[in-house]
Amino acid sequence: MMEDLIHHITFNQDDPNLRCIVLYGEGKVFSAGHNLKELTHKDGSDYHHQVFSTCSRLMLGILQCPVPVIAVVQGLAAAAGCQLVATCDIAVCSDTSTFSTPGANFGIFCSTPGVAVGRAVPRKVAAHMLFTGIPLTAEEAIGAGLVSKVVPEESMGLEFESLSGGHIFQIYVNPSPVFPTDEEVAKIVQAITCKSRAIVAMGKKFFYQQLEADIKTAYRLGEEVMVNNIGLADGQEGIRSFIEKRKANWSHGFEKAH
Amino acid sequence: MMEDLIHHITFNQDDPNLRCIVLYGEGKVFSAGHNLKELTHKDGSDYHHQVFSTCSRLMLGILQCPVPVIAVVQGLAAAAGCQLVATCDIAVCSDTSTFSTPGANFGIFCSTPGVAVGRAVPRKVAAHMLFTGIPLTAEEAIGAGLVSKVVPEESMGLEFESLSGGHIFQIYVNPSPVFPTDEEVAKIVQAITCKSRAIVAMGKKFFYQQLEADIKTAYRLGEEVMVNNIGLADGQEGIRSFIEKRKANWSHGFEKAH
Amino acid sequence: MMEDLIHHITFNQDDPNLRCIVLYGEGKVFSAGHNLKELTHKDGSDYHHQVFSTCSRLMLGILQCPVPVIAVVQGLAAAAGCQLVATCDIAVCSDTSTFSTPGANFGIFCSTPGVAVGRAVPRKVAAHMLFTGIPLTAEEAIGAGLVSKVVPEESMGLEFESLSGGHIFQIYVNPSPVFPTDEEVAKIVQAITCKSRAIVAMGKKFFYQQLEADIKTAYRLGEEVMVNNIGLADGQEGIRSFIEKRKANWSHGFEKAH
Structure with missing residues (x-):
């Protein structure tokens, strides 16, 4: 999945018609982060190294991507999923979304998510998230700067049904752009694609x-x-x-x- | 007092049963910072060096402490007291609490408190506090990220009466924990102590x-x-x-x- | 204009009677930033270098100025005007003020304004401003930490009419201070000038x-x-x-x- 995201973010980033990338999560979970079942001891530390090195490549790839990357969150963004939101240039979420870094509940402290979250929000907000695992509401997330805009969930519902699939949705200007119908996202995408x-x-x-x-x-x-x-x-x-x-x-x- | 705090924060920090430390201030003042009467010229600059070196040791000791340190504020946190709140990993305050760095009013600019406050809140909030000495309300403090949660003062009142004394209250898991009755603090402590x-x-x-x-x-x-x-x-x-x-x-x- | 601001900020900054500097913008625009007409190709890159080097000198001059510098914003602060607000130690704005970094709309990304804005507000707020050019409202600006206080526009109206002119207004304590009539600004100025x-x-x-x-x-x-x-x-x-x-x-x- 991370390789897939990296592929989508990097493979045609030099296409002059690509103007911004919008990352959606379908359904009630934007992203719940790493699959803990892939992190058992029997997989060996080489594999674990590879997983987290890939994850860092994804995050740094978003920062290095020449076009803005926008996260559109509907529902839960947890652990590396929360890291992804914190890393994107811009994030829009529904008012029922929640954001957490609960890894320590399962023995794996969200240390790398904390790199992104600790740079996105005040450190007391980050520390509360990391040490307790208690989620932020959408309202708390915008107050802390973790997301750029909050929109009513209703304004997003239609959108997700109409998307044909996948967690990633890239905005091209040519051929004809498929603008998401959520007004706030459309406004941001419009504001970016009208620039050089x-x-x-x-x-x-x-x-x-x-x-x-x-x-x-x-x-x-x-x-x-x-x-x-x-x-x-x-x-x-x-x-x-x-x-x-x-x-x-x-x-x-x-x-x-x- | 600072040596006493350092002692409580460091002396048994390797005790496996210690899981988090909660700092309370009794009464209407969480902490008003340094005693200005100890900072007169006749005490000599060696003594002043010792005071501020001890203060830095306390603050860095909180950051280096292996268990989370939570400030629970009811009332005023001023100067080094505000620095203490800014330094703790997590802070909960009553809705009537206030936070200020008014040292320059008395000729001693809150330079070291600014180290912690300037890293906890946006720099315009910190500069306003430091240059004017005007306090933040609890609402402003949570908006700026200086505290993690605000709770109604009523929910804290009972708690302080029931505490036997002292400014520090360490949470052990064994023997039986004495959880503070404030719901928000209890939730945070519970969330931390249920982890490894x-x-x-x-x-x-x-x-x-x-x-x-x-x-x-x-x-x-x-x-x-x-x-x-x-x-x-x-x-x-x-x-x-x-x-x-x-x-x-x-x-x-x-x-x-x- | 920048040279004029630098002059006013630096020329008498060692005057012991100067205690703080208040920057006002008259009318509905605090500052709209650089004059784009001065940045055409025919002026040559040496001239462009000089413009931006002067701009940096102004911003660093505010940070190095021994007295606090307060921006009082009524209306629009855009591009380098927004940078100026982000750079001042303290900023007060009317509730109808707006703040934007729309340079990329006109082919000139607000890269240097982003230096100040990116240090004043959470990075997702800064990125949204820089990549979209969409303005922050006064309410969003205080939530993000870009300004220190928001006041009703009515409380500012009188003030601007009574000012005789110019974009800068320096507060001296002697001869008799001319305090601005806006209560919040007066409170801040009073709090600063009563200190050493x-x-x-x-x-x-x-x-x-x-x-x-x-x-x-x-x-x-x-x-x-x-x-x-x-x-x-x-x-x-x-x-x-x-x-x-x-x-x-x-x-x-x-x-x-x-």
Whole structure:
């Protein structure tokens, strides 16, 4: 399943028509995390290493993916499933969703989920989740910053029935986009796909890079990024479209302005 | 008082029956921080060094303590008292509690409290507290992530009367636990004590370690921690109990699985 | 405009009567950020470098300014204007204010605003702002920690009309202070100006320094700062005023206690 997600997130990420990726979970569980039955002693520590190394590759792959990755949660996101939500760039959940890191209840502390959750929410919220295993409600999750938006469950119901299957749903702009009917998700997807792919990719890469730098270094690097951005054809086209009060006509690529 | 707290937090932290520590403040003040009368010039800077070095040892001791440390606040937590709340893994407060870092009003900026508060809440909240000295209400404190839960003051009243004394209350599982009657605190303590002590200790140590690493290092270290955790007897017992749908029978120690 | 702001923030920051700086934006827009018309290709990348280097100097200048800098927002704060709010020590906004980083809509991703915004709010909030360009309401902004307080717009209206002009308003204690009439802003300014300038300056410098250090280093440095603070004349005067239950009589300088 993780390999499948990695495949979907990476295999066509250079397709210029891919503008953002939306991860859905079907049914009442977004993702319950690792299958504990795969983690028994008899499988050996080499296999366990492989499982968690794959999991890290998935999470870092989301951060490195050139298009924004959006989690749409309806129901339970637990352990590595909660890590997945915490890792995505943006997350929208139904008002009945819950989020937990209950691994220690089953002897496996959610240490790697804590890497993502501890960077997404205040540390007291993360510690409460990790040490008690008690879930956050959707309301608590948005208060803590774990999700970006909460929507009524009703607005999501139709959507899930109409999806043909799978946990992943990639948004292409061409051929014709299949926008999810949930209004909030559609608004986010619309806001992303109307921008230049290259500009968003450049911005996403720098965003996660600078968060780990000290602020002076972040600004020094950021000045370079801004100047490079302005020098791109899509940078200049964006400015011209603003001045001329018209819709921009993006190349979506990294070509320099003449 | 700080030495007394350090003593209580460290002296029997290796007792296998100790599963979590709850810090209470009796009466209307959780803790008002340092006694300013001890910080006059005549005491000399060696003494001042000792006071703040002891204070740092207490705070780092809480983070290094193998069992979760929970602050239960009823009333005012100010200056180093607010630092104590910010440092504990989990904090529950009554809805009439307040939190402040007013040191600069008395000429002593709350610089060391800011180390803990600045890591617990958004920096604009911390800066407002530190530069103005104006207190946060309980509602503002939970919104900012300074506390984990807010409970009605009434639910705490009984509790404090029934406690025999002291600012510290350690939770042992054996002999019979004296659970605080406040429902939220009891729920948290219950959730922690039903887990393996060793698994929680391993998870807590890594949680604070990885928060200070870059995310790639955090995941690399986290993979090791997960694999080691799975290899423990309590890791395997947890998985088996999950598969067999029964209560786990923990050793609470770090023995490896056979 | 940025040079003008830098000038106002730096030129008399050593004036002992300057106790805090309040940045206002007149009218319905606090600041809409850079003028895109200045960023066209024909201006050349040297000029673009200069623009963003000046912008970073402004932001770092606010953090290095010895007195607290307060943003008072009425209306829109966008792009570098939102960065300015995120950078100020404290921010108060009207309940109709909005905050956005919409640069990518015009081909220029808000990479440098993201340095400040990404350190002020949870990363999912920042990512949503940066990738979609959709604004935060005042209510969302306080929930995320981007502003310190929200006040009714009515309480601000009078204020802006009565201000004679300019985007910056510096608070001096002598000659007679012109306190803004908004109650929340006045409360903050009052709380800052009643403290010792030197003590606040020392605390502000350490606050931003320690946030970028690991926690052990932060405490080690913090112990030194506390001991130095206690050794100042204003530190001792503060303690004495507390003990003697009287108003402190600050020197506002860094003289050592005798």
